[in-house]
Amino acid sequence: MATERLDRQRVINAAVALLDAEGLDALSTRRLGTVLEASANAMYWHVGNKENLVGLATNAGFAELELRTDGESWRDRLAATARELRGLFTRHSWLTAAFSAHPRIHGPEIVRFQNHLLQVCQQAGFEGFDLDWAGATVFSFVIGDAWGQAQSPTPDDSSAMTTELLERVKTELTDYPLLLERYTALANADPATVDVASFEFGLCSMLDGLQAHLDHQNGTTSPNT
Amino acid sequence: MATERLDRQRVINAAVALLDAEGLDALSTRRLGTVLEASANAMYWHVGNKENLVGLATNAGFAELELRTDGESWRDRLAATARELRGLFTRHSWLTAAFSAHPRIHGPEIVRFQNHLLQVCQQAGFEGFDLDWAGATVFSFVIGDAWGQAQSPTPDDSSAMTTELLERVKTELTDYPLLLERYTALANADPATVDVASFEFGLCSMLDGLQAHLDHQNGTTSPNT
DNA sequence: ACCTGAACACCGTTCAAGT
DNA sequence: ACCTGAACACCGTTCAAGT
Numbered sequence A, B: 001m002a003t004e005r006l007d008r009q010r011v012i013n014a015a016v017a018l019l020d021a022e023g024l025d026a027l028s029t030r031r032l033g034t035v036l037e038a039s040a041n042a043m044y045w046h047v048g049n050k051e052n053l054v055g056l057a058t059n060a061g062f063a064e065l066e067l068r069t070d071g072e073s074w075r076d077r078l079a080a081t082a083r084e085l086r087g088l089f090t091r092h093s094w095l096t097a098a099f100s101a102h103p104r105i106h107g108p109e110i111v112r113f114q115n116h117l118l119q120v121c122q123q124a125g126f127e128g129f130d131l132d133w134a135g136a137t138v139f140s141f142v143i144g145d146a147w148g149q150a151q152s153p154t155p156d157d158s159s160a161m162t163t164e165l166l167e168r169v170k171t172e173l174t175d176y177p178l179l180l181e182r183y184t185a186l187a188n189a190d191p192a193t194v195d196v197a198s199f200e201f202g203l204c205s206m207l208d209g210l211q212a213h214l215d216h217q218n219g220t221t222s223p224n225t
Numbered sequence C, D: 001a002c003c004t005g006a007a008c009a010c011c012g013t014t015c016a017a018g019t
Helices: A008-022 A029-035 A043-047 A050-062 A074-091 A095-101 A108-124 A128-151 A159-172 A177-187 A191-217 B008-022 B029-035 B043-047 B050-062 B074-091 B095-101 B108-124 B128-151 B159-172 B177-187 B191-217
Strands: none
Touching: A008 A029, A008 A043, A008 A050, A029 A043, A043 A050, A050 A074, A050 A095, A050 A108, A074 A095, A074 A108, A074 A128, A074 A191, A095 A128, A095 B095, A095 B128, A108 A128, A108 B177, A128 A191, A128 B095, A128 B128, A128 B177, A128 B191, A159 A177, A177 B108, A177 B128, A191 B128, A191 B191, B008 B029, B008 B043, B008 B050, B029 B043, B043 B050, B050 B074, B050 B095, B050 B108, B074 B095, B074 B108, B074 B128, B074 B191, B095 B128, B108 B128, B128 B191, B159 B177
16 A cells, blocks of 8 residues: 555566566566556566566576685686576576576676676686687586476475376386486485586586696696696 | 368477477467467367477477487497487577476477487496486586577677677676677677587587596596596 | 367556546 | 556467357
């Protein structure tokens, strides 16, 4: 009733809250209007249109990133950056869908992160296009990993439903015994620890791969430094 | 006028054609209806609903993958698999958005690919959960890379517009000289070759990283085999 | 079995009109 | 300057009714 005046930040905050709670599909101008106790089109004055609002929400997400530069080695710094980014995408699981739906999303906080990532790669010893490729490799892996986590988001049903589902899958995967074996092994493991372990394995592999590139670039003579 | 009877495959084919041509947002039940010279809701009998249709279209995409097992080494086979998957995602750029919007997508052709990926990783020497992590690492990287390519899809405007846009960006990136430098360097390069080079760099890094894991796992005594 | 027409509840966006 | 109400052109989906 005695609702405060709207402003851009309040609209963005409400959008982020709605996105976190119910996902990208739940964000509509009318739902946002009711949340803000305003008409459905009140937001247009503040954020232009919906696509722009999603962009602003995404940018607000990236503002959460703590970009530290005090790691002991480039490897530590790059790992910390990757983990920060991954944390962002798990806290706001709508981010991958938002980027996919609106590829033009950009903003100062996103730019800030990109610059940080490039800086860390530069300190590691990458130059020229290799700098871009190294940054893109890290970014791609983290995005792809977050994208994979979003694929299995529904432990709504407890173990009872799971075993029934497992039976159904068992008949579907009859031609692929290896896949069935891995599927059951993963189904019996704790999802949270599985996700972390999967990410850390990939991250470690990526860092080893980048390390190999740097070693080769600086001459393979002293690989033990 | 003398339109053939509808069937599930024709609906899927029309959906894929529409998706390829105009993207995920363009796929609506009514547009599909006009393409098929049928009513907007004719598809419901054949494919259930829209989400299911997108799943079927995705599955149809994965059917295109040629999964070869005749590589000389596990590294060749895994690289070939990754490149096949990347090709699929570049030919059908709506795939990342489709997966993001409907995380529950699955199907026999997708399962077939997953099994192939696991097989290749198994032949490489991975076992147990490492098998899953290795596969997930490759998959995540390829998805993330495809996702990145989709971010810069609009060379609609030729070089004239690009230079004007470059000026605008130059003021935005004034706080980030490193990012500005890399941005201009990339803007002056051929986008297609850039995309390929970026992917190949990341792929090579990933394979080196997996290689390092296998070496360590089998004992670091014989790294030259 | 397969398809249509009409209907329902929703959407993003615009724009005159209000304060 | 900021916001509302009504309107427009779209959605996905359902369902009785047709053949």
